[in-house]
Amino acid sequence: MPVLVRLGWRDLSRNRRFTLLFILNLALGLTGFLVITSFGSSLGRHLDDNIREMLTADLVLRSARPLTVEEMERSRLLAGPGSRFSEQVSLYTMVTGNGVSRLAEIVAIDGSYPLYGAFEYSGTLSHIEVITGLQQDRKVLVHRETARSLGLNLGDTLAIGQAEYEIAYFFDRDPGSDFTALTLGPTIYLGMPHLQETGLISFGSRLRYYLYIGLPATADLPGTTARITEALAGPMVEPPADIQVVDARDINRNLNRVMDYFSGYLGLAGLVALFLAGMAAAYLFSEHLRAKRKETAVLLSLGASHRQCLVLYTGQLALLGLTASLVALVLAHLLLPIFAQLFAGIVPADLQLRVHARDAGIIVLVGSVGSLLFCLPVYQRLFNARPLHLLQETGGGRMSGRHETVFFLFSLLPPLTMLLLLAIVASDSLLQGTLFTGGLVITALFFFLAATLVLGSSRRWSHTSNLTWKIVWRNLHRNRLFATPGFVAIALAMLLVSLVPQIENGLLTEIRQPEDIEMPVFFLIDIQDAQRQPLEDFFRGTGHELSPLSSMIQGRIVTVNGIPFRQWLERHERAEDNLFRRTEFNFSSRDKLDVSETIVQGPPLNTTLWSPQSGAPFEISMEEQFSERLGVVLGDHLMLSIHGIEMEGRIVNLRAVRWNSFQPNFFMLLQNGVLDEAPRTYLASVSRVEADRQQEVMNQLTAAFPNISVIDVSRTVEQLGAITVKLAASLRFMAVLAMVTGLVAVFAIARQEALRREREINLLRVLGAGPGKIRLITMLEFGFMGGAATMVAIAVSYACSHGVAWLLFDRIWQFDWQTGVGMLVAAMVVCSLTALLASDSVIRRRPSELLG
């Protein structure tokens, strides 16, 4: 065996170009995949380790109404001895300081908050000092940046509702703020005893009540959560329950779901890079084996068995794959800090991104075993090597065509299975992984047919008087059997390379720029019935546009088709929407649909007023995705409870809503007349306010209507934009990696094709063609092959990206012809130049040397 090790090692050392190209190419592909898996693992571990600190409790009861004494006592009892409790109330409202108003989240806390995690204070403040101060006096705890934005400092006063509070403390970081990159306003903490003084606890206020529970270390969290959930939904409150009980597991699931959306995309982009690398590796290795055919035959003639040759080349592959994995580990180690920067503000600040042992193990396995599997289809070259070839006058002995095809087809199964498994892991979905892999196989077959057609047709074009083109077309036709794999490989590489930016572009376009909708400047909530006319008067004549006011009434779904809502959810709600289990929703009515919504199924709502006396159910219009989550369809009956009165409605249409339009929209619109008797608040949006007057208008609005919350849409869009930029950067990071890997693949393929034609180039030189002519022929030949392959690839990529976007990203797709043209030009240039570079050393040699 040592002789095989020596032979393998010598061979790799001697073929440095092949060795380096193989390792670089595979390492790039592995790096992308490793960075993504490491990111996912690091985040997962961080969530597992810190979830209690993020939630600040083991479990939380939250409701839109105060918990009754009985509910409190029962929850405390079920939590068991040794448990700790903390109460909290929060609401969004306008705050004013130094004449400047802005929306903020007011959080009233008691002396026990937080049960887990901690505030990080500016200076030398102690938590006891702060928490006691908040409970005793009318003081607030704010972030220094919040105070600065309002032009305030320590000791200044801040108006919240009807009361004024002293800014007494600054914090640098508050507990549970890890995933609050997108907020409507800053958080301001005050003591629970001083919340009432704001005067904001009245009808129409959107308060949220929380009871945080910290269980003893030995407590059974799932059991306790289940018992409390059952108790609160049981005999005390007939279904549906209006108290949500969530624990760390729910938060973990929810956060993971959010991150899975992007890591799934990134994972597939990483897999694209890995696939390209695998494809190029197989191509390189195939050419390596072709070049080694004579040496293999010599070994066989000297008494080596086929098994020994198999061990020799398999060992080489494993060594190359292993080295590529180690290079990938180093590269990933260097790239992860950049990845952390890209996601800064979106992921927890103290998240440590690193390559875990498990991920490193997987990548070493994928690198070494994966490269074997990827190269399995080209192993037939090894079996084609026969010592007979070494003798004069013998040319036979190749594997028969049928056996070759059968071997090739069977040997495709292991790499395809590996690809399928990796795709399932990367996308975290059996369906998406299967579609991804199936799509690749079908596309490769399609490219094969396209190559046969294009290269076969080149003979027809060779009937030209131009000698250069005649040689180009004849070469392409004559070498079509060799050129076909190159064509397919280039087409696949370019397809995958162009697919990534196309999907990315569609996604970003949708996030950033809703079409045909004027973005509002402010979004107004909590408008009281009595304030409708004064509000319209306020905006009249200012040039600012107030949208029609949308009524909003909170209510509950009691039953669906006669089945209690909770039971219905258990049967129909999608598993990944677990946290969606709320029973309270906002309802509205409107005479005509907003521009941001479109009916996609069913007729418009009946415009006549519904009357309870009619005996017929009222009509409901439901948002399309909401209906999918609930598992309801057209014609289903819903019993709603609005302010204690139960009424039955029927779903008559489904709407598609552009939520990013920031227009007042609702999951459910009810027929006119249903909500007429119920007390309600209103929503509206304001547009056409000049940028330099926005703060002034907001201040005036808050002064005139202190209870109305004004959401600064432009600020929110700005926040969303900042997050989008970060996400886009991470997407581009992966796209660039896929592109680089793809270009390395194209380089490798073009180089091997050029080397393969070395003899033809030599022959032309001997026959008198000058170096310039040969360079031109080479460039045209490879430029055409690269261009034709890329054109087919781009056409397919438009269709594929449309399909993938439809499947993964809610039908978001954007036609991007510039990228296509760019790719086409780039592919032609890269293929031409690469071929030129590869053949240059041959072209520059003297014909006499070539003859020798």
Add this chain to the structure above:
Amino acid sequence: MIIEVENLHKAYPQPGSGTLSVLAGAGFSLAAGTTLAITGQSGSGKSTLIALLAGLDTPDSGRILINGQDLAVMNETRRTRFRAEYIGIVFQQFHLLPHLTAEENISLPLELAGRHSSREHTGRLLEKVGLGTRGRHLPGQLSGGECQRLALARALVVEPVVLLADEPTGNLDVTTGREVSDLLFELVDREKMTMIVVTHNPELAKRCTMRLQLEQGVLR
């Protein structure tokens, strides 16, 4: 007899349908220590015959007995083992491994067979073929004649019963060719080996104890 070949048939499939018959009942016997030259026109099947004798290919029918063992009934693994133990081959194109030194090229057959290879042994062989000072050189650093001498040393390292040579001087100029053939016959004679040479070279053929011509698939 060290080699007995009886009624050997071999045909190759041709594109389309039909086959090309290369050997059609070839046969001969060879005593130990003799040398045989096989001549014939290009395409007459000389190399096919030597491939069958080396166990690199199998006949369609007939028997090939070498040292009493029938190659025609062996599977590929057994043929490979047999070849490694009893047969040495010298090719026209040398077929040395370019990344191994002269010493390493010589010891390769032994190592592949899992047998011990000492530096003294390879050194002695290098001395025998006149390359005593070239052990650490790569084939690329040797001349054509030196490469063929090296290939000869590699063929002899397993101490074969039969040496098969396929146009051993075909790639060399006249003077070098003569030097190599001198060496070849000297070593065969000294080692008491049996040798079969396939050649177009009448001078080389004349030096063999037996000469057969391959015509229309049979030896005459």
